[in-house]
Amino acid sequence: MYPRQFEYVAPSTLEEALAAVGEGSKVMAGGMSLIPLMKTRLFSPPVVVDIGRIPGLDAISDEGDYISLPALVRHATTASDPLIATHASALATAASLTGDVQVRNRGTSCGSLAHSDVAADQPAAVIALGGTMIARSTAGKREIRASEFCVDALTSALEPDEILVEIRFPKTGPGEASAYDKLGRRGGHSDYAVAGAAAWVKKSNGTVEDARVGLTGVGTRPSLALGVGQALIGTDGSDEAVKAAAERALDDVTVLEDLYGSVEYKTHLAKVFVARALRQALASV
Amino acid sequence: MSREKATKIAAHLLEASAEDIVFADGAVHVAGSEEKSVDWSAIAKTAYQAHTLPEDVESGLEAQAVFSPGRAPWPFGTHLAMVEVDPDTGDVKLLEYKRVWAAMQEARA
Numbered sequence: 001m002y003p004r005q006f007e008y009v010a011p012s013t014l015e016e017a018l019a020a021v022g023e024g025s026k027v028m029a030g031g032m033s034l035i036p037l038m039k040t041r042l043f044s045p046p047v048v049v050d051i052g053r054i055p056g057l058d059a060i061s062d063e064g065d066y067i068s069l070p071a072l073v074r075h076a077t078t079a080s081d082p083l084i085a086t087h088a089s090a091l092a093t094a095a096s097l098t099g100d101v102q103v104r105n106r107g108t109s110c111g112s113l114a115h116s117d118v119a120a121d122q123p124a125a126v127i128a129l130g131g132t133m134i135a136r137s138t139a140g141k142r143e144i145r146a147s148e149f150c151v152d153a154l155t156s157a158l159e160p161d162e163i164l165v166e167i168r169f170p171k172t173g174p175g176e177a178s179a180y181d182k183l184g185r186r187g188g189h190s191d192y193a194v195a196g197a198a199a200w201v202k203k204s205n206g207t208v209e210d211a212r213v214g215l216t217g218v219g220t221r222p223s224l225a226l227g228v229g230q231a232l233i234g235t236d237g238s239d240e241a242v243k244a245a246a247e248r249a250l251d252d253v254t255v256l257e258d259l260y261g262s263v264e265y266k267t268h269l270a271k272v273f274v275a276r277a278l279r280q281a282l283a284s285v
Numbered sequence: 286m287s288r289e290k291a292t293k294i295a296a297h298l299l300e301a302s303a304e305d306i307v308f309a310d311g312a313v314h315v316a317g318s319e320e321k322s323v324d325w326s327a328i329a330k331t332a333y334q335a336h337t338l339p340e341d342v343e344s345g346l347e348a349q350a351v352f353s354p355g356r357a358p359w360p361f362g363t364h365l366a367m368v369e370v371d372p373d374t375g376d377v378k379l380l381e382y383k384r385v386w387a388a389m390q391e392a393r394a
Contacts, residue, residue, distance in 0.1 A: 183374050183376055187376050187378070188376060188378060265375075269374060272373045272374055
């Protein structure tokens with residue numbers, strides 16, 4: 001398996017990188033998703049812009065109003081960082097269940113989002129956490145809501161001349177918590193998700209004030225399960241309320257069959273994991 | 286098979302014709318001249334030194350046989366698995382896996 005011939009550009013600053021990307025080019029950070037696609041020739045970009053050598057993009061930081069996760073933060077860092085554990089625990093879990101050790105040491109969280117694989121772990125978590133994607137181009141900066149970022153199979157909302165430079169998360173306030181769970185393709189938590197869900201909840205005085213759920217593994221893209229949140233808000237977050245809300249998991253998704261599950265099985269699994277993620281988040285509020 | 290091959294190797298070592306090779310008393314000699322002999326260890330050693338073999342002899346000296354007892358034997362062992370199935374997802378988790386070996390009284394394997 002060899003890729004088609006391509007031009008390789010390795011800029012040393014973000015400005016140079018932004019100047020190099022455009023129609024026909026593809027941005028590479030860790031290369032854990034892009035390289036296999038190129039080697040199997042499912043995708044053959046004429047130009048690869050490797051942003052991996054740009055300094056200063058690999059540290060998670062507390063920016064006062066939000067938590068910043070820049071472009072070169074590896075899955076392993078996301079999984080173990082104390083700020084992510086505190087403010088985006090669903091993402092910490094999702095990152096810890098991404099790929100294997102080698103992939104987690106090399107692949108990046110922003111790369112996983114930009115790749116927009118329907119079965120990836122982290123997009124669902126970022127959606128549930130209400131993350132904001134920061135896209136840069138030579139023309140300036142653009143903010144994209146996580147729920148609108150993954151638009152189709154392996155297609156993000158990024159324009160060809162844009163680079164996803166950062167993901168921002170709101171900080172965890174009182175009564176807020178999140179969780180992620182999935183069934184992997186080889187059982188347990190292994191591999192890509194057959195189906196999975198991330199949940200974020202906000203509870204005060206015994207009532208669910210707000211809730212968001214991100215789905216993975218079903219349909220063509222990771223997506224927001226709007227109906228679940230709507231059904232849960234205003235309830236006491238009891239097991240019955242969670243179960244009823246989880247029934248609405250697929251309101252806005254057309255579930256697709258794949259090698260790992262039928263429509264019926266995936267529909268069932270999505271509801272199971274929405275309920276599990278919600279229960280776990282509610283239990284840790 | 287291995288006797289035929291050993292004959293070729295012995296003939297080669299003794300610089301004799303294969304028809305004249307005689308197997309006797311754990312060694313090999315040339316018919317009519319018992320002083321021209323090699324033992325099995327020399328044949329075996331030569332068999333695995335490809336560069337010393339004649340061109341039409343491949344290296345190696347092996348034989349395989351299947352033993353079929355007259356009566357059905359007791360099994361030597363068994364494998365046991367204990368798994369947990371998640372009824373909500375169908376996920377199977379392997380909790381324990383054991384091999385149990387039992388020596389068979391009359392086994393000569």
